[in-house]
Amino acid sequence: MPVLATARSRAGATLLGLVTAATVGAAAPAAAEPVTTDSVLVWYDATAAAITAGGATTQVTNNRTWAIAWLAAARAQNTTHSPLGRRAALAGAVHQTLATLIPGQQAAADATLAAELAALPDRKPVRDGVAAGRAAAQRLIAERTGDGLDPASVNTPFTVPAAAPGVWQPTPPAYAPAAQYGNRVARPFVLRSAAQFRPAAPPALGTERYETDLAEVKAYGSATSTVRTQAQTDTATFWLGSSLTLYTPILRAAVAQSPASIADRTRLVALFHVAAVDTQIATSDAKYAYQRWRPVTAIQAGGDTAWLPLHATPAHPDYPSGHNTYSGSAEGVLTGLTGPHARQPYTIGSPTAPGVTRTYTDWHQPSVENVDARVFSGIHTRNADLAGIRLGSDVARYVLRQAPALLR
Incomplete structure (x- = not known):
């Protein structure tokens, strides 16, 4: 999966030191x-x-x-x-x-x-x-x-376009108004513009990639799927909750395990969330630039009018996946500042899978599971997931490059 460049992973363990040196200057060791x-x-x-x-x-x-x-x-x-x-x-x-x-x-x-x-x-x-x-x-x-990051501004009303092939429409069961439309014009912390890392357009309708992705969601993401395994259903359910909620214990594990100074660990938390904010702004920019319909709309329009996803579809366009932009950003910052692996295994829970925990040894596996989870939930195409990982990773990389100026 194209999550992070190999060279960046190799350099990751040294980046926080570079950020610290550039920020503090010639400070004597404390x-x-x-x-x-x-x-x-x-x-x-x-x-x-x-x-x-x-x-x-x-x-x-x-x-x-x-x-x-x-x-x-x-x-x-x-x-x-x-x-x-x-x-x-x-x-x-x-x-x-x-x-x-x-x-x-x-x-x-x-x-x-x-x-x-x-x-x-x-x-x-x-x-x-x-x-x-x-x-x-x-x-x-x-x-x-x-x-522009207050709730009212984030959820500025969106006028739904006329129904047409490929164009986003409100989805069942709630057919709720579009969310996060205003987010695309919010002011980033670091990005020059919300569109700075806008991904290329999603696969055109009718192409082999489009048809393959849609067929995968139709088979594995259906509420009544006969091919999705219990383990795949469990993954979809575990990663269904808010990305902030799911990643708060992951970031905490990185902070708790780090042997770095108070100042370095403070910077880790700061840069993680700066990147998360800018990633979400970039995500909404791309979602509403392309306005790609969700799998449930596409599958029902293709004739399977009774098809429904395992989990209810969020009220905004498919491309790219917001859960995966967040995951790509999180992995990017954690890898860039602490290296690709946790110092010790860490365990997290999920608000959508009460009593269930999962244990990881690196920052990459949660991204892998997030990509699969949105397909198994029936709410995203795999291409939207992978584009999300790339977008979040791009934003994270840029935030880390700009960190010395940001942290002054």
């Missing part, structure tokens, strides 16, 4: 960081909990909150060489962001901040670090105001 509390995980879990409890209804808006909080922290950490100062800068930036963007969760953020500060000495580097973090968050929140 003393060993406090190990009594892993502050990066403390604030990671606090961010995840705040978004779960009080986040937006749109996924990209929640990725934006992550990106602002952790990018502000990374920038604030540049102002100090003190490990205590960097820990305090992380606390100040993430707390300020959560209190501002998810005010209903301020009490929980306040409690996390109080516990963190109680564990730190009352010294000038700590006080200065908290202040730097707060200031960086306030500046970045101001910079991102009006970026």
